[in-house]
Amino acid sequence: MKLIYLISLLFLSSCFSYKVLIFNPAYGSSHSNFLGKLADILIDGGHNVTMLIPTYLSNKRNQPGSKKVKHIVEIGQDERTWKIFEEGQVEEIVKTKIWTMDPEMMSLFSIVGRMNVGIGYQCEYIFKQTEILEQLRNENFDLAITESLFLCPFALFDHIGIKTVINADSNLFKDAVKYAHGEPAAIGYYPGLFSPNGDKMSFVARVKNLITMLFTKYLFGSRYEQELKTIKPYYNGTKSWTELVSNVAFYFINSNKYLDYASPTLPKTVFVGGMQVTTNKKKQN
Numbered sequence: 001m002k003l004i005y006l007i008s009l010l011f012l013s014s015c016f017s018y019k020v021l022i023f024n025p026a027y028g029s030s031h032s033n034f035l036g037k038l039a040d041i042l043i044d045g046g047h048n049v050t051m052l053i054p055t056y057l058s059n060k061r062n063q064p065g066s067k068k069v070k071h072i073v074e075i076g077q078d079e080r081t082w083k084i085f086e087e088g089q090v091e092e093i094v095k096t097k098i099w100t101m102d103p104e105m106m107s108l109f110s111i112v113g114r115m116n117v118g119i120g121y122q123c124e125y126i127f128k129q130t131e132i133l134e135q136l137r138n139e140n141f142d143l144a145i146t147e148s149l150f151l152c153p154f155a156l157f158d159h160i161g162i163k164t165v166i167n168a169d170s171n172l173f174k175d176a177v178k179y180a181h182g183e184p185a186a187i188g189y190y191p192g193l194f195s196p197n198g199d200k201m202s203f204v205a206r207v208k209n210l211i212t213m214l215f216t217k218y219l220f221g222s223r224y225e226q227e228l229k230t231i232k233p234y235y236n237g238t239k240s241w242t243e244l245v246s247n248v249a250f251y252f253i254n255s256n257k258y259l260d261y262a263s264p265t266l267p268k269t270v271f272v273g274g275m276q277v278t279t280n281k282k283k284q285n
């Protein structure tokens with residue numbers, strides 16, 4: 001009798017086990033950890049996760065962010081990308097300025113263009129790995145997950161025929177993605193990604209909020225456009241960046257709905273803030 005239960009359980013688990021591809025770019029530890037944690041949760045749930053790790057920054061390699069994932073496919077770094085990031089010390093500049101972005105934001109304009117070119121080359125490099133892409137295509141994944149740091153993963157999923165995609169952002173709403181989804185920016189009371197303001201803003205603060213929102217929309221929008229332009233000869237699809245980014249099943253935000261500022265969102269925008277916290281059940285008792 002027990003055996004029958006066991007067999008039916010096994011049968012059930014194989015029924016509900018999905019094959020998942022996670023595109024986890026080597027770009028920053030917090031980003032890698034976020035997607036790695038998602039991988040661990042899926043693996044605990046009995047799903048089969050493959051992690052694709054292309055190198056965007058050479059010193060961020062070997063950080064899958066996951067303790068459990070076994071299938072890892074690595075892709076190296078494009079030499080031109082390496083040169084641009086190394087020579088321009090883009091890593092250093094981004095690291096020192098990203099958290100104090102507001103007052104010094106304008107100085108970033110000059111490096112954004114070069115950064116975009118480097119990121120575009122890296123996407124081209126990924127699309128040139130035809131053998132790896134063919135293998136991934138033949139895996140027939142049920143689901144793909146990535147973060148909208150780059151457009152490359154979304155174009156890649158489309159290219160290799162993965163229909164169901166989740167965008168899981170390790171930070172808050174990206175203004176460019178919000179725009180692509182058609183969610184209202186609500187500049188009057190909703191602070192943009194890099195805005196230092198709260199939801200009660202003076203007129204001047206609202207104008208500044210608009211400018212920071214436009215800046216982050218430009219930051220990611222121009223990057224996505226450059227990537228699409230660079231992969232044009234290789235990319236099999238015809239979708240625009242707004243279609244690629246908004247045509248997802250869910251948009252995960254690393255925030256808590258009850259703590260965050262209120263804003264109009266679509267039902268597919270899901271707040272997953274706190275999922276990385278490991279709760280110790282014993283302590284609570």
Ligand SMILES: *[C@@H]1O[C@H](CO)[C@@H](O)[C@H](O)[C@H]1NC(C)=O
Pocket residue numbers: 048049050071139
């Ligand atoms: C998980 O997926 C990998 C890659 O497709 C495959 O090699 C492996 O056999 C799968 N594992 C299970 C338990 O299905």
Ligand SMILES: *[C@@H]1O[C@H](CO)[C@@H](O)[C@H](O)[C@H]1NC(C)=O
Pocket residue numbers: 159236
């Ligand atoms: C491009 O798409 C077509 C039709 O979906 C497919 O048959 C072909 O194999 C794809 N080519 C590449 C290089 O992915």
